[in-house]
Amino acid sequence: MRGNLFEDFKENLINTITSRTFVLTIAMILIAVVIIERIFDLQIVHGEEYLDSFETKIMKERTISGSRGCIYDRNGNLLAYNELAHSVTIEDVYENSKMKNYNLNSTIATLIQMLEKNGDTTVRDFKIDLDDNGRYAFTVEDTQLLRFLADVYGCLSIDDLKEQERTATAEEVVEYLCGWSRFRIGEYTSEDTKDTFIPGNGYTKEEVLKILTIRYDMNTNSYQKYIATTVATDVSEETVAVIMENCNELEGVSIVEDTVRKYVDSIYFAPIIGYTGKVDQEELKELQTKNNAYDLNDTVGKLGIEKSMESWLQGKKGSETVFVNNVGKVIETSNYVEPAAGNDIYLTLDKDLQIACYKILEEKLAGILYSNIINTKEFNTENVTSSKIKIPIYDVYFALINNNIINLSHFEETTAAENEKAVYDSFLARKEDVFATLREELFNTKTTYENLKKEYQVYESYIVRMLYNNGVLDKEKVDPEDQTYIAWTTDEVISLNEYLNYCIAQNWVDVTKLSLDSQYSDTEEIYRKLVDYLFGQLENNLDFTKSIYKYMIKDDVISGRQICMILLEQNLIDISEEEQNKLISGAVSSYTFMMDRIKNLDITPAQLALDPCNASMVITDVNTGDVLALVSYPGYDNNKMANGVDAEYFAQLRSDLSSPMLNYATQQRTAPGSTFKMVSATAGFKEGIINTTTTFVCNGQFNEIDPPPRCWIYGRGSHGALNVTGAIKNSCNVFFYEMAYRLGMVDGVYSSEAGLEKLQKYADMYGLTETSGVEIEEYAPQVSNTDAVRSAIGQGTNNYTTVSLARYVTTVANSGTCYDLTLIDKVTDRSGNLLMEKEPQMRNQVELSSGEWNAIHTGMRQVVEAKSYYSDLKVQVAGKTGTAEENKNRANHALFVCYAPYDNPEIAVATRIAYGYSSDYAARTTKDVISYYFDLVDEDDLITDTASELGASTAQTD
Numbered sequence: 001m002r003g004n005l006f007e008d009f010k011e012n013l014i015n016t017i018t019s020r021t022f023v024l025t026i027a028m029i030l031i032a033v034v035i036i037e038r039i040f041d042l043q044i045v046h047g048e049e050y051l052d053s054f055e056t057k058i059m060k061e062r063t064i065s066g067s068r069g070c071i072y073d074r075n076g077n078l079l080a081y082n083e084l085a086h087s088v089t090i091e092d093v094y095e096n097s098k099m100k101n102y103n104l105n106s107t108i109a110t111l112i113q114m115l116e117k118n119g120d121t122t123v124r125d126f127k128i129d130l131d132d133n134g135r136y137a138f139t140v141e142d143t144q145l146l147r148f149l150a151d152v153y154g155c156l157s158i159d160d161l162k163e164q165e166r167t168a169t170a171e172e173v174v175e176y177l178c179g180w181s182r183f184r185i186g187e188y189t190s191e192d193t194k195d196t197f198i199p200g201n202g203y204t205k206e207e208v209l210k211i212l213t214i215r216y217d218m219n220t221n222s223y224q225k226y227i228a229t230t231v232a233t234d235v236s237e238e239t240v241a242v243i244m245e246n247c248n249e250l251e252g253v254s255i256v257e258d259t260v261r262k263y264v265d266s267i268y269f270a271p272i273i274g275y276t277g278k279v280d281q282e283e284l285k286e287l288q289t290k291n292n293a294y295d296l297n298d299t300v301g302k303l304g305i306e307k308s309m310e311s312w313l314q315g316k317k318g319s320e321t322v323f324v325n326n327v328g329k330v331i332e333t334s335n336y337v338e339p340a341a342g343n344d345i346y347l348t349l350d351k352d353l354q355i356a357c358y359k360i361l362e363e364k365l366a367g368i369l370y371s372n373i374i375n376t377k378e379f380n381t382e383n384v385t386s387s388k389i390k391i392p393i394y395d396v397y398f399a400l401i402n403n404n405i406i407n408l409s410h411f412e413e414t415t416a417a418e419n420e421k422a423v424y425d426s427f428l429a430r431k432e433d434v435f436a437t438l439r440e441e442l443f444n445t446k447t448t449y450e451n452l453k454k455e456y457q458v459y460e461s462y463i464v465r466m467l468y469n470n471g472v473l474d475k476e477k478v479d480p481e482d483q484t485y486i487a488w489t490t491d492e493v494i495s496l497n498e499y500l501n502y503c504i505a506q507n508w509v510d511v512t513k514l515s516l517d518s519q520y521s522d523t524e525e526i527y528r529k530l531v532d533y534l535f536g537q538l539e540n541n542l543d544f545t546k547s548i549y550k551y552m553i554k555d556d557v558i559s560g561r562q563i564c565m566i567l568l569e570q571n572l573i574d575i576s577e578e579e580q581n582k583l584i585s586g587a588v589s590s591y592t593f594m595m596d597r598i599k600n601l602d603i604t605p606a607q608l609a610l611d612p613c614n615a616s617m618v619i620t621d622v623n624t625g626d627v628l629a630l631v632s633y634p635g636y637d638n639n640k641m642a643n644g645v646d647a648e649y650f651a652q653l654r655s656d657l658s659s660p661m662l663n664y665a666t667q668q669r670t671a672p673g674s675t676f677k678m679v680s681a682t683a684g685f686k687e688g689i690i691n692t693t694t695t696f697v698c699n700g701q702f703n704e705i706d707p708p709p710r711c712w713i714y715g716r717g718s719h720g721a722l723n724v725t726g727a728i729k730n731s732c733n734v735f736f737y738e739m740a741y742r743l744g745m746v747d748g749v750y751s752s753e754a755g756l757e758k759l760q761k762y763a764d765m766y767g768l769t770e771t772s773g774v775e776i777e778e779y780a781p782q783v784s785n786t787d788a789v790r791s792a793i794g795q796g797t798n799n800y801t802t803v804s805l806a807r808y809v810t811t812v813a814n815s816g817t818c819y820d821l822t823l824i825d826k827v828t829d830r831s832g833n834l835l836m837e838k839e840p841q842m843r844n845q846v847e848l849s850s851g852e853w854n855a856i857h858t859g860m861r862q863v864v865e866a867k868s869y870y871s872d873l874k875v876q877v878a879g880k881t882g883t884a885e886e887n888k889n890r891a892n893h894a895l896f897v898c899y900a901p902y903d904n905p906e907i908a909v910a911t912r913i914a915y916g917y918s919s920d921y922a923a924r925t926t927k928d929v930i931s932y933y934f935d936l937v938d939e940d941d942l943i944t945d946t947a948s949e950l951g952a953s954t955a956q957t958d
Contacts, residue, residue, distance in 0.1 A: 057324075057332070058324050060321075060323075060324060062321075063297075063319050064320060064337075065298065065299070065315060065339060066318065067082045067259050068259070068313050068342045069313040069343045070345075071273060071347065072347065073347055073349050073354075074347060075350065076346070077264075078264055079263065080263050081261075081262055082261060082262070083259060083260050084257065084259055085257075085260040086239075086240050086255050086257065086258065087235065088235055088255060088256075089231060090107070090218070090231050090254075091229070091254070094251065105211055107251060107253065108211050108231075109207065110250065111253055112210050112211070114246070115231075115232050117242075118242065120232050120236055121644075122231055123213065123217070123644035124213055124647035125277055125278050126209065126216060127148040128170045128173060128209065129647060130206060132542040132543070132655055133540060134540065135171070136169075136173075139650070147281070147282045149161055149173070169471075174209075217278070220296050233643040243255055262639060263638050266635070266636075267358075267635035267637060268358045268631075269635075270637065270641075271630075271636075271665070272304050272349070272630055272663070272776060272823065274301060274303030274638065275638040276302060277302045277641070277643075277644070278298070278644075279296060283300060284296060284298075290311060291311065293316075299643075300314070301313065303776075305345065305776060305823065305824075309775065312343045312827050313342045313345060315341050315342040316339060316342075317339050318336070320333050321333065321335040341830045342830075343828065343829050343835060346824075347824065348621075348627050348838075349627065353933060356929070356932045356943060357619070357629050358635065359945075360925060360928045360943060361616075361925060362606075362633055363948045364924065365605040365612050365614075365615055365916075366948075367948040367950040368950060369391065369598055369605055369610065369947070370595065372891075372917065373392075373396060373595065376392045378392055378394070379392050386890065386891050386892045387891065389611075391610055394553055395610060396608060397560050397594070398549065399609060400607075401546060401549050401553075402550070402609070403607060403608065404652070406566055407570055408546075408549075411423060411427070417569035417570075419565040419569055420570075422562065423558055423562055430551075431548055438456070438460075438535075439535070441456070442531050443497070446497045448494055449488065449492040449493070458547055459544070463534055463538070464488075464499070466534070466541070466544075472513050472514070473508055473510075474509070477507065477508045478508050500530060504523050504527060509530065560591065561589075561590040564590045564593050567603075573597060573602040579593075599947045600945075601945055604634070606633070606656075609656070611916075612891065612914055612917070613634070614664050614668070615633045615664065615912065615916065616663075616665035617802065617925075617926075618630050618631070618665055618806035619909050619933070620821060622814045622899060623840075624840040625773070625807075625822060626821075626822060626825070627821050627823050632662075632663045663776070663777065665803050666774065666778040666779065666802070666803050667777065667778065668914065669781065671794055671795055671799060671884035672800050672882055672884065673793075673884035673893065673895055673958065674793055674881060674919075675882035675895050676792075677731070678766075678856055678880065679762050681724050681736075682766075682848065683743060683758055683761070683762040684743070685848055687758055691852075692724065692854075693723055694724070695721040695722060696738040697720060697721045698711055698718050700715070700717070702733075702741075702789065704741050705741070705789055709737055711732060712731065712958050719732045724856070725859040728860060728862075728880065729866065733958075737789045737790075740755050740788045740789045740792035743759065743788065744788050744789075752786070753788075756796075759783070759792060765818065765846045766812075767818045767844075768783060768807075768808055772820070773822060774821050774822065774823050775822065778801060779801055781799065782797060782799040794882060795884070802911070803821065803910070805895070805897055805910040805912070806897075807819065808910075809897035811846060812856065812860075812908075813908045815848075815853045816847065817845060817846075818842070818843045818845070822840075824838045825837075857878055860878035861878040861902050863879055864876075870923075873927060873930065874934075875901050876902035877930060878898060878900070879899070880896070882895035886915075890915050892916070893916060894918055894920070894922040895910075895913075895922055896910075896911045897910045897911075898923075898930075907933060911929075921950060924950060928948075
């Protein structure tokens with residue numbers, strides 16, 4: 001067509017125009033025709049006309065992120081770095097039409113399938129996920145949740161949220177977003193033109209969340225065309241290839257070169273370093289106050305050093321001019337400005353020391369468990385002290401199910417092994433029986449709660465708790481003073497049937513959550529629907545399922561051997577064939593087999609999540625306040641949290657009963673126990689209550705207040721007359737009771753408030769009234785505000801983190817210089833030029849005479865000298881134990897603070913084992929760390945990857 005059209009045009013012109021005067025004009029016209037031909041270059045291909053060389057070009061300025069700075073330990077060992085990778089992005093290149101949502105969602109769904117087929121995952125930084133029961137649930141709470149809701153509902157601040165928005169459930173938020181025209185997700189018909197959405201129409205809940213996450217991220221970019229949203233990071237070469245092959249069908253999808261954040265030895269350092277992620281709205285507002293170059297596409301530090309040192313680590317952006325075509329593909333670039341790398345951070349931590357401390361803590365925790373597990377079904381804690389509590393082996397078997405180590409869902413799979421199938425069949429039968437019994441109770445038997453078997457008390461308590469959590473029972477309407485409420489919750493003298501019917505009568509039940517046939521249903525109909533509702537909720541409820549498994553184990557319906565065999569069938573432990581055959585053949589009992597797994601760390605304390613399952617330790621340089629090690633057990637893999645959260649791993653962390661994402665060194669507070677006594681001694685000296693020779697007599701009990709508090713030695717004797725050194729050595733409570741009592745005397749009358757005020761004054765001198773100074777998230781300490789006498793021995797409401805106790809003992813060790821602790825050594829640019837060096841920051845000085853300091857130090861030295869297991873240590877250590885009871889039905893917290901060498905201190909150590917039975921265990925653990933630090937024992941002999949033999953605790957409750 002093109003040839004005929006323009007040849008005819010030229011011939012007609014020549015035939016029509018013969019005048020020589022028009023020759024020049026004709027020539028110009030012919031030239032113009034050629035130009036037009038070149039411009040439009042119309043061609044015929046299979047009978048269709050299309051534009052070949054003429055393309056729409058759209059110019060866009062694009063920023064290029066600079067690579068993030070690296071993080072090193074004090075010796076230059078790499079801890080965090082960047083690695084070149086490929087990311088998948090998507091841009092909004094879709095024309096607005098009634099089919100836009102369908103087309104965009106289809107592309108995203110196809111893209112997700114491609115990614116997952118090759119083992120890659122999409123970014124999942126949305127604040128909603130599926131819980132263990134397959135329900136939508138928020139992954140944040142409190143202020144973070146309100147900020148998320150404000151973003152969802154388009155509020156400028158959380159104060160602008162309406163009540164129904166503020167209290168919206170995760171399910172309601174998903175339905176709201178999916179119903180919004182920009183987020184409509186689901187199958188469309190040819191007649192579909194409305195902005196409506198039925199959740200799950202065409203997609204599973206999991207698929208809805210994946211698509212919604214990407215759509216939501218695109219929305220935070222305000223749907224600006226040609227601003228890419230990251231869908232997946234660090235994807236495989238297979239994914240790159242398949243996306244490139246299908247690029248024509250994946251409109252707006254691109255593969256881009258990127259960097260991903262990598263962490264070395266992550267499990268040991270994650271609680272300190274934290275991780276990076278895509279900036280959210282709230283973070284962006286704060287960051288832009290310091291640097292307006294930040295935008296919603298930036299990756300920033302989310303926790304730890306990554307967050308606190310963000311301004312140093314973040315690189316400087318470059319830019320380029322990008323020309324894209326009408327489907328978003330880049331066709332030309334220009335005006336390139338190179339980005340600049342971020343700065344490097346050097347921490348005060350010693351990498352090898354940090355790792356050694358972590359491994360020692362894990363071995364000691366395993367040793368405590370190993371020493372306290374007994375071959376029995378149950379252990380009654382009512383008639384024993386907290387230090388004598390034992391762990392039944394049946395609790396260990398159940399712990400493997402309760403903490404999701406054993407995968408219950410695999411029992412239902414066609415690939416389930418022999419023991420998995422047998423256990424699942426038993427479960428189905430037991431569940432049917434439990435449901436039948438509960439239904440009978442709810443309609444006919446109506447046994448009062450107090451007369452139910454323990455198992456069914458657990459079930460019925462769970463049912464009520466679930467109804468409250470789901471909003472079916474309205475907490476705001478329930479009257480806690482109501483006699484029927486008290487009869488159920490406290491006196492336990494009524495049945496669940498009676499209680500639920502009473503709740504209905506009192507209008508405490510939100511009937512809108514029930515499938516009622518009529519809004520005018522009578523009480524009987526409401527009750528039937530309520531029962532139907534709760535059984536529907538229980539059907540696939542994981543927590544309730546676990547409760548059934550618990551009692552199946554207790555009743556020997558499931559044997560310990562079956563639990564052990566399932567560990568093998570699900571490949572949860574890596575042991576020799578010989579060890580496996582011993583179990584299979586019956587050569588070893590399930591008890592022995594499980595104990596061996598604990599001893600050899602095939603099953604870790606963190607996996608069991610029994611007491612104790614967590615611990616922390618902080619080591620400082622006493623002359624600078626530098627933190628040499630800050631250990632939190634258990635840790636986690638921050639590689640799976642950076643570069644787009646691994647949703648499955650994050651869900652696993654959130655459901656883990658050992659709470660690995662909590663930094664136990666900076667975010668766990670417990671009573672300090674007797675480790676607080678050096679503060680009390682300081683108060684006594686400074687207030688003139690005692691001097692170095694003052695003695696108080698311990699008779700085992702202090703009788704000046706009522707009820708009279710006792711010394712730990714009560715019932716076994718007394719300490720007699722002691723001065724402050726002897727009181728610290730023997731951890732005598734009565735000595736410090738007497739001193740605190742005298743601190744509180746005002747005009748001859750005891751005032752607990754006056755005593756507390758003075759104790760707080762000296763706690764402050766040791767930095768125990770504020771955070772320690774470390775550059776990561778830390779809970780503020782709490783100085784006791786009740787009962788001065790008991791507060792003087794670290795009870796009352798005293799609560800401190802391990803890092804707070806580390807600053808305190810550092811101050812004691814160096815005789816009074818209280819430093820702001822630090823994790824930062826220096827900052828350099830990428831070329832190694834020094835930009836900032838952290839100098840020791842002295843907070844204050846505790847002024848005591850040399851004799852007073854000597855009295856305290858001598859007492860601490862004598863504490864350690866009294867421990868036989870320290871006698872062979874070639875470095876002299878001074879320290880103080882602390883055992884704190886928090887719950888009579890759980891073991892005590894074990895604490896130990898110390899410094900070494902005694903005559904010329906270099907380091908201070910604070911160790912806490914939560915629910916660790918006795919301070920003696922904490923002291924033994926610290927001894928191994930000191931041996932490692934001063935290179936007194938070969939590392940292979942010290943860290944054996946087996947539970948350390950601890951034997952019975954020898955420490956008093958101090």
